[in-house]
Amino acid sequence: MALPLAERIATVARRHPENPALFWQGRTVSYRDLLAMSRAAEKSIAALRVPEGIPVAAVAAKSPETTAVLLACMRAARPVLVPPADVGDKALRTLLADTGALVLPDPRTLTTGTADAAVAARPAAVRVPDGTALILTTSGSTGLPKAVPLPAAAVGAFAEWSASTFGIRVGTSVLSYAPLNFDISLLDVWTTLSHGGQVVLVEQERTAHPGHLLALLQQCPVDVVQGVPMLFQLLAAAEKQARGDEFAAVGEVLVTGDSLSPGGLAALPRLFPGARLRNVYGCTETNDTFVHEIDPAGDPGRYGTVPIGRAVEGVCADIVAEDGTVVAGPGRGELIVTSPFQTSGYLDPAQHAAAFVGHPDGVTPGPYYRTGDVVTRHPDGVLTLDGRSDSMVTVRGIRINTAAVEGALRSHPEVADAVVVALPDERTGKRLHAVVHRAAGSLLNSLRLREHVAAELPRAGIPSGIEFVDAPLPRTATGKIDRRTVANSL
């Protein structure tokens, strides 16, 4: 029996067969065509005779064909693992071993019925719970991705919530910037398709080209843009060569995945004059759990940054202090959440037990996911993100949050970006080293920058070393600063 999300997409296709479902490389794919591709893929997958309940893996870049294959799996209620398209051999082997998934042939052969019908090797034991729809991946702290199985009910509930929260309905055009293995795609692709909208697919190899984004938006204006702060930086850069009306249709802007810099925040209202701006917080394990209506003029003064806001309906969240007690009123600690959109859990029991916990009061039903994010609750109940709990380091006996140091560095008007890494130091245990990307043309030196951060930080938080670079800092595929690369280069 098809999963509810697939049913909904089939219903849209029956009612609005000619409506565009996807926009890709200058052409539209109608709902009728998407469904036809998906039926062909379903047949091809059935011909592989994969035993019932065994997950399959779609290792492919984002395209209409890949989307149709994922839809085919949902129609057949077959769990499907979506690794990063450029997943390395070692990481893929780990994911396949963890999930017991079999790798599908190329989506282009599946959707055209030309796939080789040989069954791949017999999988190991099935590790994925019943009712799993999608298995997304998240980068583990060891560098190997972890599989995150999402139950069909969670994906369905998320699609309903996100469609009503962000106004996605028949005819709504939504930019799909993130790859399909990211939780962000649940909204961009699956909420949109199940509610009759059009998904405007950005080619994965060209996500960092402002010119490509601009050309795409000129061909196909969008109503909804969700992205990591890096996307908005790219769009702000592209704006200089813009015609001027590319972003005029945008009514909803969702910032997610990382903290917005003061410069990025200031650029948003100018880029999207007609848009409602919201900061969305979540992770693959729980999906979106917090939403904040951005007030570009007011937020920095009121909260010092753009908050993550308040928990959305149905989500329960608490702040746990270092001593393990729940912070009742205003205060600071690690955020734990449980959501209707949550994963059934990691497949490795030890990893699962470390991240999914009961509520500290021993009574409130969970499980709660330990986000690893340190947050502050303000007197009005709004939460701001202070950084990762693993960004806490002890320098000369004083606990320092490297994210706060980065924030202080970035708040200097001549600093475009900054990253702080803690390096081992035989004298002090850890010493902070900052790599600072200076704004173009700036002659800022370490002495003046030290004076700036000294006004905001305890002395132990002032980096021992400040290194200037005049090129952007290395970033991961998700747009977060690639700390590992920075640390390894030192």
Add this chain to the structure above:
Amino acid sequence: MSRIDAIKRHLVEEYELGTAPAELADDYDLLRNGVIDSLALLTLVSWLENEYALDIDAADVVPDNFRTAASIDAFVAAAVTTAKVG
């Protein structure tokens, strides 16, 4: 090179400030701005002892004597005078 310039050059090199010694103002607060911490103070003192043939009394190793290039220079000047008199 004057003594204060030599002190500045040492500070810039030792603490990797990444600037020309001349850019370090005489009154730049080395403590408040995190250039020198209490541990770095000890290595600075031993450098001064070697460089200017001083025997600095532990009681004089108080942060305020080393807050700026100017105060370090003044401290050395006083110590040198005391050494000659003594």
